[in-house]
Amino acid sequence: MTFFNFIVYVVIGVSAVLSYFVLANWAHDYLVGKFSKKNLQDSIFRPWIFMAPALIILLVYLIYPVSETIRLSFFDNYGREFTGVSNYVWALNDSDFRQSILNNFLWLIVVPTTCTFLGLTIATLADRVWWGVFAKTLIFMPMAISFVGASVIWKFVYEYRGAGNDQIGILNAIIVYFGGDPHAWIAIPFWNNFFLMVIMIWIQTGLAMVIFSAALRAIPEETLEAARIDGASEVRIFFYIIIPFLSETIVVIWTTITILVLKVFDIVLAMTNGQWGTEVLANLMFDWMFRGGGDSGRGSTIALFIMLGVIPIMIWNLRRFKMEQER
Amino acid sequence: MSEIVIKNLNKYYGKNHVIQDVSLNIDSQSFTVLVGPSGCGKSTILRMIAGLESINSGTISIDGNIVNDLSPKDRNIAMVFQSYALYPHMTVYNNMAFGLKLEKLTKDEIDSRVYDAAKILQIEELLQRKPKQLSGGQRQRVAIGRAITRKPKVFLFDEPLSNLDAALRVQMRVELAKLHDQLDATMIYVTHDQTEAMTMADKIVVLDQGKISQSGSPMDLYHNPKNLFVGGFIGSPKMNFIKTRILKKSSQSISIDLLGQKSFLLKKTSTNLKTGDEITLGIRPEHLKISKDLKNAWKGKVFVVEKLGSGTFLYLDKEGEPLVVETDGDSKIKVGDTINVAFNPDKCHVFNANKEVI
The missing domain is CATH 2.40.50.140 (Nucleic acid-binding proteins)
Structure with missing residues (x-):
């Protein structure tokens, strides 16, 4: 029965959308034809009729939540009393918040750069060995795993048992095998941040690699041959010809992963829940917003800080996109 | 004196015998055109001379030295490609100077070579532009300029005019012939267009299925074709x-x-x-x-x-x-x-x- 319902809803939805456009268009033509002597094609109303559904959805699901978040950030924990900038003052003085900002910066510096670098290196090298396709498949596969799923896998990798016990985490097992001491990796402050980043890198390198692989194919062979005849070594060709060719791809991948990293949440939640100095903004926001009774004021303030970080990158992205269009 | 001597050259792609025992002498300062239908092996021979394609057997020597195992840059050659193969992110000046910088020439030397080449090709006012801002004909001039600046013994052209429109092709044909006179260089030119071969060559080498069908001066080939293939290939409309x-x-x-x-x-x-x-x-x-x-x-x-x-x-x-x-x-x-x-x-x-x- 559910499947039947599903079909019915799809049919109703699609026909509602269709009839909106057809009827609105018909009504428009009828009314404009009646009250205006201008050519129907030149009507200034028609674009708005067609854009209206999209604009409304944008308004309800994007503009409203943003403005509501901004409003809540100036109110108390129940969103009832106006408290001015006190949430912001709190945030700037809160040690968890400061730690999160620092950690987010660390993620921002390490993860996009490493993913881009590894992706490009692997894509370039994989084309030169016969088992390249196999290697690329292996590296691409983590892409299919959710962040939480990946965290569970890596939790096993980092698993710690007291010295003398059998180590079921592969990292500790290897270290113990070679005579070292086991460590609780995800509880070692500062360095544990990097152990968490490894998970994101493990997942995102595949994406970078696949896109770079396609971009590398698009470089005309003759240009590389021309450089070879000009006397350039393979290393020089890579840095002087291939990298400039890929510059746009590099920017796209780097920004995509940067935005993803700014929102990093699942990995930290699943691995440490922000303990041992691994807190990040998204997890901190979740904590304040939904845990311990909830504080919509502080939660919203943290959300706005995340948005503040994403906005410059988005603006830059949009401008670059516009420039590409104009070319 | 022969600049390039090719002896019993063979090339296989898998089981395909694409170059079959080709022997050829190319005179110093001559304009030699390799012509034939697509798939006849003309580009492969050119790329083997350039060092972009390995040689299965036989030898290629340039100026008396066997170059089989030399990398392209050590062969004293320059090549102009059909797609121009310019470096899109570099200005015209840098495109032409790229090879010279790799040779570690002085700034003054690079400057003078680039400006000389630009003058010959009349692209002086384009030097600061990027390839994207150039027309097809201008791009091809830059590609030729890049070859000239390196002052090679041998110029290799791989269908350089195929991407140009008809009028421009005729114009560039004349200019290439003029350039050959000016530079006194050995030029090897690959084309599938018999008109280009007839109008520019000192010597035409007609290739058919990996073998030399006939070689000689354009008029010799026109008047005395040795076989049906050359008779049909040279001359338009065909025999x-x-x-x-x-x-x-x-x-x-x-x-x-x-x-x-x-x-x-x-x-x-x-x-x-x-x-x-x-x-x-x-x-x-x-x-x-x-x-x-x-x-x-x-x-x-x-x-x-x-x-x-x-x-x-x-x-x-x-x-x-x-x-x-x-x-x-x-x-x-x-x-x-x-x-x-x-x-x-x-x-x-x-x-x-x-x-x-x-």
Whole structure:
């Protein structure tokens, strides 16, 4: 029965959308034809009729939540009393918040750069060995795993048992095998941040690699041959010809992963829940917003800080996109 | 003196024997054109000279040194590609200077070489632009400029004009010929366009299925094709081929059946021919004449008239391929007319069943 319902809803939805456009268009033509002597094609109303559904959805699901978040950030924990900038003052003085900002910066510096670098290196090298396709498949596969799923896998990798016990985490097992001491990796402050980043890198390198692989194919062979005849070594060709060719791809991948990293949440939640100095903004926001009774004021303030970080990158992205269009 | 000597060159792609025992001498300061249909191996030979393609057997020597194992940059060559192969992120100046910087020349030397080349090619005002901002013709000039600045012994051109429009192609053809005079360099030029070959070459090498079909000066190839392939490839519109057989053979001449209409006497013969052998008669369009006289002539119906101004090509109905006749530019003949066509027996070529000329 559910499947039947599903079909019915799809049919109703699609026909509602269709009839909106057809009827609105018909009504428009009828009314404009009646009250205006201008050519129907030149009507200034028609674009708005067609854009209206999209604009409304944008308004309800994007503009409203943003403005509501901004409003809540100036109110108390129940969103009832106006408290001015006190949430912001709190945030700037809160040690968890400061730690999160620092950690987010660390993620921002390490993860996009490493993913881009590894992706490009692997894509370039994989084309030169016969088992390249196999290697690329292996590296691409983590892409299919959710962040939480990946965290569970890596939790096993980092698993710690007291010295003398059998180590079921592969990292500790290897270290113990070679005579070292086991460590609780995800509880070692500062360095544990990097152990968490490894998970994101493990997942995102595949994406970078696949896109770079396609971009590398698009470089005309003759240009590389021309450089070879000009006397350039393979290393020089890579840095002087291939990298400039890929510059746009590099920017796209780097920004995509940067935005993803700014929102990093699942990995930290699943691995440490922000303990041992691994807190990040998204997890901190979740904590304040939904845990311990909830504080919509502080939660919203943290959300706005995340948005503040994403906005410059988005603006830059949009401008670059516009420039590409104009070319 | 020979600049480039190719001896028994062979190349396989898997089981495909794409270059079959090619031997070739290319004179210093000559303009040699490798021509042939696509897949004949002309580009492969050029790329083997450049060092972009490995050699399975045989040798290539440039200026007396065997270069088989030298990398492209050590061969003293420069190459111009069909797609121009410019570096899109570099200005025209940097495109031309890239190789020189790698050679670690001084700034002044690079400057003077780039400006000299730009002057020769008349692209001085484009030096600060990026390839994207240039037209096809300008890009090709930059590609040629990049080759010139390196002052190589040998220039290699791989179908450099194929991406240009017809008018520009004619213009660049003239300029390349001029450039060859100016630079006194050895140039090897690959094309599938016989017109380019005819107009620019000192020596044409016609390739067919990985082998040299014939080589020689353009007019030599035009007047004395050694086989059916060269006869058909050189000249536009192509030579008319008429399949026929020998009716009677005497010591000095053969008598043949032409289009089932008449028996003709040709003053050509060979000891290998016998009465009844199949042969192919090759006659160029300009050697067919419209005539009232019925000597050496037969009738045909015109089904296409191509007016070029300086001349007119008439296409006559014939079994198999149509017959092309060249006549005056102001000819009044229309589609559907039946005309008498005569030919000069001294100007025709006879090919035997093995497609070789006799």
